[in-house]
Amino acid sequence: MSTPNRPDVLVGRKLPGHSLWEQLQSRAQPLALEFCSAFFNNEMSYAQAKKWLEGYGIKISKTALQGFYNSMDMRLRFASLQAAQSAETAKAELPADIEQATKDRIAQTMFEMSFLNLGENQKLQLIALQQNKEGMQGNFVLKKAKLDLDLQKFLVESDAYFSRLLDKAKELLGDNKLSQADRIAALRSAAFKDVTALKASGKLQIPKA
Amino acid sequence: MNAMQKEVFRRAVLSVLDANRTRFGLGVNAIALTLSAYGFAKTADDEVADALDYIAAKNLCEEVTKTISKENRAWRITSAGIAFLDQ
16 A cells, blocks of 8 residues: 555545535535536636636635645545436436336446546546646656556446346346347446536546646 | 554545545445545555444444445445544
8 A cells, every 4th residue: 555645635624625615515416516517627717616606605715716626525526426416317217117226226336437437537637737737747648547447447347246237137127128238338328428428518628648 | 554554544535435425335446446536546445445344333434235245335424424524
């Protein structure tokens, strides 16, 4: 195990941007999702974000806003909300005759896969920002390759789990026209449809080395 | 790991759980990968599982659903865990 290189994150609770997150949460979840989606994906400048928040009665300094933008913790919170929304949507679209416990397990797996995917994207964005500041572009390629490999390993393991769940679902449903591979593809497509749509929209700026 | 390192590591695991306030839980794999954002780049799944068991025994986190298979377990933070981080 490596030594933590960000001990500041691990000590105490008052993380940068925490108060803004609390304020967003005290209003409505869609509001937090809407703001974070635009702000973290660079569709809003600091000035625009400040103005947008003021429209909802949230007053915040530019320094606090910068802290929020640069906080991995806040980005992970955003990723978990997005992943949960994606899992709930996909769960609602599952066939009605699958038992509730199986649906829950499928939604749980979808949540974890989406969380990892979205969380890694946020992590990459922060690394790219950091590398730009430090002028060390070369190192970014290595970090991205490492993150991609870790994520791939996780997805392979999740696929095996998914496969077992689907066997169970198939058992319950009896004979079905769809092959297992098609079902996995359909479920994965449902789990990541938000991400796919976002990528297709061209709004998502994935950092390039 | 000495006592202090264990404490920091467990707090990092709890911080990952804290970042997820949804009704879903996070599995060992997902937590181990996310820990790199908190400064722990290379973490074995077993270390994470041990930390989770310890934290759960202190009622700072809980298993989302009890499953028979070890690899399918998932955890989320409890209100006691949130209060602990708030201290």
